[in-house]
Structure formats: C-alpha cells, structure tokens
Amino acid sequence: xxxxxxxxxAADFARLEEDCRRVLAAGADxxxxxxxxxxxxxxxxxxxxxxxxLRAALPGAFYDVHLMISRPLQYVEAFAEAGAGIIxxxxxxxxxxxxxxxxxxxxxxxxxxxIKPGTPAGAVLPYLSRxxxxxxxxxxxxxxxxxxxxxxLDKLAFLREACAGRGLAPxxxxxxxxxxVTGPQCARAGAxxxxxxSYLFGAKDAAAAAxxxxxx
Ligand code: DX5
Ligand code: ZN
Numbered sequence: 001x002x003x004x005x006x007x008x009x010a011a012d013f014a015r016l017e018e019d020c021r022r023v024l025a026a027g028a029d030x031x032x033x034x035x036x037x038x039x040x041x042x043x044x045x046x047x048x049x050x051x052x053x054l055r056a057a058l059p060g061a062f063y064d065v066h067l068m069i070s071r072p073l074q075y076v077e078a079f080a081e082a083g084a085g086i087i088x089x090x091x092x093x094x095x096x097x098x099x100x101x102x103x104x105x106x107x108x109x110x111x112x113x114x115i116k117p118g119t120p121a122g123a124v125l126p127y128l129s130r131x132x133x134x135x136x137x138x139x140x141x142x143x144x145x146x147x148x149x150x151x152x153l154d155k156l157a158f159l160r161e162a163c164a165g166r167g168l169a170p171x172x173x174x175x176x177x178x179x180x181v182t183g184p185q186c187a188r189a190g191a192x193x194x195x196x197x198s199y200l201f202g203a204k205d206a207a208a209a210a211x212x213x214x215x216x
Contacts, residue, residue, distance in 0.1 A: 002187045004214050005032040005064045005173070007197030008054075009045060009144045016050075017057045023200055027210030030062035030085070032175070032195045034144075037069040040093060041142035048078045055083030062086075064195075066114065066175065068141045070094050073103055080107030088112030088135050088173075091123055101130045112173070116141060121155035125162060131170045133193070134159055138186075139176030144197040148177030153189040160190030180212040 006028035011019040020031055033051055038044040051063060065084040069075065072089035073096075079087055087104045091097060091113055104111040112133030113124055117140060124134055136159070138152035152174055159172055174186045175195035183194050194213050203209035 002183070002191065002214050003029045003171075003193045004200075004210055005030045005193055005195045006200050007032040007034060007144060007175070007195050009034045010197035010201035012201075013046075016054060019201065020054065020058055020061065023206055023210070024058070024061060026200075026206035027214060028200065029214075030064045031058075032197075033063055033065045033084070035065065035067050035069060035075075035079075036142065040070040040090065041068045043142045048075070048082045051079065051082040051084065064088070064173075064193075066112075066135065066195075067093075073100050076100065076103040076109075077107050080104070080109050084109050086110040086112050086133055088114050088133060090114050090116065090141070091119060091127075092116055097127050098130070101127065112171075114141075114175075115155070117149050117151065121158045121162075124159070128162065128166065128168055128170065133171040133173055135173040135175055135195075136191075137176055138174050138178070138182070141176075146177055148179075148182040150185075152176075153185055156186060156189040156191050178213070180209070183213045 006023040036043045036045040062085045067089045087109045101111045110132035114135035136155045139146035171192045173193040174191045178196045179199040
C-alpha cells in the first residue's frame with residue numbers, strides 16, 4: 001500500500017495541532033513539513049521553532065521535512081534536533097549533495113534528495129546508494145494547490161527501474177498536485193510515498209480522501 005505524507009502547508013496555521021491530529025486520524029502516515037526560505041523558492045513558510053512546537057504537541061508523529069532552501073547544510077542539525085525523521089533537500093541547492101547527505105546521517109535522520117520539474121531524474125543517480133528517499137517534484141516548489149505535471153510519472157518510472165537494476169530501495173516520494181486521480185497514476189509509476197496538501201486538508205471527508213490516496 002502507498003504511504004501518505006500530509007503536507008501541512010495546506011493546514012490552518014491558527015489550528016495547526018488540531019489540523020494535524022485530524023489528518024493523522026484520517027490515515028496519513030506522517031506529516032510533510034515544507035520549509036521555504038524566500039530565496040530558493042519565491043515564498044516563505046515556517047522553520048525550526050514551528051517543528052519544535054509541533055513535535056512537542058504531537059510526539060508520536062513522524063516528520064518528513066522538505067527543505068526548499070538554498071543552503072541546507074547549515075540547518076540540518078537544527079531540524080534534526082527539532083524532531084525531523086527524514087530530511088530532504090534539493091539537488092539544485094547550493095551545497096555539496098554528499099556533504100549534506102553525510103550531515104543528515106550524522107544527525108541521526110534519514111536522507112532524501114529532491115529534484116525540481118526541470119531537473120532530469122538521471123541527476124540523482126550518483127547519489128542513489130547513499131539515500132533513503134528520492135523526492136520527485138510534480139510542481140515547481142514554492143506553493144501548494146498547483147496542478148500536477150505529468151512528466152513526473154516518467155521520472156518515477158525511470159527511478160523505480162534504476163533502483164531495481166542496482167538492488168537499491170530508497171523510498172520514491174512525489175510532491176505536488178497529488179489527488180485521487182494523479183495519486184494512483186504516481187503509485188502505478190512506482191511511487192511509495194505520496195505527499196498531499198490541498199487535496200487532503202481541503203477534503204470534506206479526510207478519511208475517504210486518505211483511503212483514495214493510500215489504496216492507489
Ligand atoms: C510545494 C510543496 C508541497 C505542497 C503540496 O512546494 O513542496 O509539499 O505543499 O501541496 P499540494 O498537495 O496542494 O499540491
Ligand atoms: Zn513538499
């Protein structure tokens with residue numbers, strides 16, 4: 001069964017804890033924590049203190065941290081200390097990928113590498129054996145509620161095959177515009193982990209939405 005990571009970017013920040021409890025009870029497997037610095041992407045979201053508070057309120061949840069920031073290296077330790085389980089950063093960021101991956105592991109977290117829609121999937125291959133997760137962006141990072149970009153499906157299929165051919169099994173995650181139609185397409189293409197923001201938080205029946213995504 002596909003796993004579901006709920007992107008809290010689509011939550012009501014005035015009721016963050018309550019909204020997170022609601023999607024976890026509805027069937028989300030983890031919380032996707034989108035960090036934006038206003039530099040790597042043209043938007044600013046939230047950072048370490050918010051993760052720290054959320055973790056204190058919901059210590060049992062697993063935190064899937066997605067860093068859309070230009071300099072991930074200098075923040076790895078702080079996010080790890082604040083409660084991250086997985087830390088994913090962008091190949092297009094300014095730091096050396098191997099250094100960032102090593103820092104994430106040294107901080108006791110799983111390491112994920114993400115690519116934007118314009119970056120070919122082959123660009124992650126040199127790092128594949130060091131990673132626990134690869135995140136394929138199916139929208140331009142920066143905002144929730146955008147339309148799914150279908151070329152992400154080919155990237156997932158390519159990575160699925162590349163992993164199998166190398167005897168590797170990092171989780172393949174997809175993020176952006178995932179709903180009851182595109183979620184199943186991603187799962188068929190090889191995704192293990194679906195990120196859903198607006199579709200899940202905006203659903204009248206979050207449990208039904210989570211089921212539709214996870215049975216993908
Ligand atoms: C976009 C973020 C996504 C976003 C997904 O930059 O990385 O996680 O919240 O939102 P939806 O599911 O609404 O496309
Ligand atoms: Zn994200």
